[in-house]
Amino acid sequence: MQINVQQMVLTLSSAVDLVGVNDVFHGRRVGMMAVECARTLGWDEETRRQLFDAGLLHDCGVSSTREHHRLVNELDWEGSNLHCEKGYGLLRDFAPLAHLAPIVRYHHTHWEHMAGLRIEPRIAHHANLIHLVDRVDALAARYYQDESLLLHAGEIRDVISRYRDQFFAPDLVDAFLAASAPEAFWLLLDPAYIPQYVADMNASGVIRPGTLEELKQFAFLIARIVDAKSHFTAEHSLGVARLARFLGEQSGVTGERLEKLEIAALMHDIGKLQVPDELLDSSAIFSPENRSVMKKHSFATYQILRRIGGFEELALWAAEHHESLNGSGYPFHLQAGEIPHEARIIKVADIFQALAQRRPYRAPMPVPKILALLRTMQAAGEVDGAIVDLVALHPEECRRAAEGEAG
Numbered sequence: 001m002q003i004n005v006q007q008m009v010l011t012l013s014s015a016v017d018l019v020g021v022n023d024v025f026h027g028r029r030v031g032m033m034a035v036e037c038a039r040t041l042g043w044d045e046e047t048r049r050q051l052f053d054a055g056l057l058h059d060c061g062v063s064s065t066r067e068h069h070r071l072v073n074e075l076d077w078e079g080s081n082l083h084c085e086k087g088y089g090l091l092r093d094f095a096p097l098a099h100l101a102p103i104v105r106y107h108h109t110h111w112e113h114m115a116g117l118r119i120e121p122r123i124a125h126h127a128n129l130i131h132l133v134d135r136v137d138a139l140a141a142r143y144y145q146d147e148s149l150l151l152h153a154g155e156i157r158d159v160i161s162r163y164r165d166q167f168f169a170p171d172l173v174d175a176f177l178a179a180s181a182p183e184a185f186w187l188l189l190d191p192a193y194i195p196q197y198v199a200d201m202n203a204s205g206v207i208r209p210g211t212l213e214e215l216k217q218f219a220f221l222i223a224r225i226v227d228a229k230s231h232f233t234a235e236h237s238l239g240v241a242r243l244a245r246f247l248g249e250q251s252g253v254t255g256e257r258l259e260k261l262e263i264a265a266l267m268h269d270i271g272k273l274q275v276p277d278e279l280l281d282s283s284a285i286f287s288p289e290n291r292s293v294m295k296k297h298s299f300a301t302y303q304i305l306r307r308i309g310g311f312e313e314l315a316l317w318a319a320e321h322h323e324s325l326n327g328s329g330y331p332f333h334l335q336a337g338e339i340p341h342e343a344r345i346i347k348v349a350d351i352f353q354a355l356a357q358r359r360p361y362r363a364p365m366p367v368p369k370i371l372a373l374l375r376t377m378q379a380a381g382e383v384d385g386a387i388v389d390l391v392a393l394h395p396e397e398c399r400r401a402a403e404g405e406a407g
């Protein structure tokens with residue numbers, strides 16, 4: 001299997017950007033501005049690409065829509081460092097992207113504090129450039145809606161200059177002031193021009209042969225970001241993946257297919273990153289308005305995963321976890337004959353794990369009750385009876401897999 005590292009960066013960044021809910025270009029804009037400043041500084045192409053990737057992924061430690069909102073609307077506050085450490089931890093553990101981890105770690109560290117930390121000067125500069133353009137995007141955010149950004153570019157440049165030496169390295173402030181003098185710098189940030197910029201940057205993407213194990217690690221990385229969204233759903237993706245794998249094994253899925261099933265289950269809820277926190281944490285989750293927002297998530301999962309070469313089939317398994325055999329599911333309203341075995345497994349694993357877990361509006365459900373509910377759904381033509389039979393045959397193993405207990 002071929003892994004395109006650039007596709008991984010983009011997938012991860014699309015997932016992370018979903019947290020912006022209505023404004024999903026923060027990471028891309030930060031990457032673009034970093035590249036434009038780096039060009040002014042005369043930094044080479046490889047460095048520019050690395051900064052672009054760092055810009056795309058710098059907020060991977062943010063899964064909460066509330067925290068995202070603060071990050072793009074306030075200049076600085078105590079605690080902004082938390083997501084840097086989280087993002088650092090996530091990227092450090094994933095070899096293909098580990099080189100970006102230190103940049104992410106220090107992207108809210110003020111320049112005046114950087115010297116005391118004994119960071120490699122190159123890393124310190126790269127992290128501080130991301131910090132600078134990230135704050136530019138926070139200052140600009142309120143003007144994207146009414147298209148008045150050009151009118152306010154001067155103010156933004158003044159604010160950044162004011163924090164010279166204190167927040168930002170002087171040479172980086174100079175580079176930013178030079179790069180942002182032409183209108184083109186600001187006009188480029190229009191959502192209409194962003195996809196082309198990203199495509200141009202990716203034309204030289206790195207493709208190299210990789211392993212299934214690396215893809216799995218990548219899926220774990222995504223699962224950790226999704227599960228960090230709410231403490232109520234902590235470990236949900238990991239539990240669904242363990243249970244899906246167990247049910248897969250019990251029903252004769254083997255080899256690469258079994259690995260792909262686990263990968264799909266790990267990423268099935270990527271699209272949930274776009275669901276506002278207050279909706280996930282509320283008992284009003286079943287109002288018609290909230291249901292319609294929730295119904296977008298599995299389609300978003302599909303749109304993100306299908307872009308990865310080699311993921312075409314797996315993207316469908318992941319995205320079809322709310323389809324029903326009787327055609328009443330979403331988002332595609334597939335009929336029984338169109339829903340593959342793997343998607344049916346993920347659906348049952350998803351329901352089981354969610355019911356076994358405490359939610360804001362109910363206590364964790366005991367296994368016999370879960371099984372009874374699955375039987376009711378089976379009778380209604382919503383889930384596959386053969387898979388429910390497997391749950392009935394191994395209730396304890398299923399509970400342990402869903403809850404992540406050893407043994």
Ligand SMILES: [Fe+2]
Pocket residue numbers: 026030058059071134
């Ligand atoms: Fe940011």
Ligand SMILES: [Fe+2]
Pocket residue numbers: 268269297298321322350
């Ligand atoms: Fe879901």
Ligand SMILES: [Fe+2]
Pocket residue numbers: 236240268269350
């Ligand atoms: Fe789920």
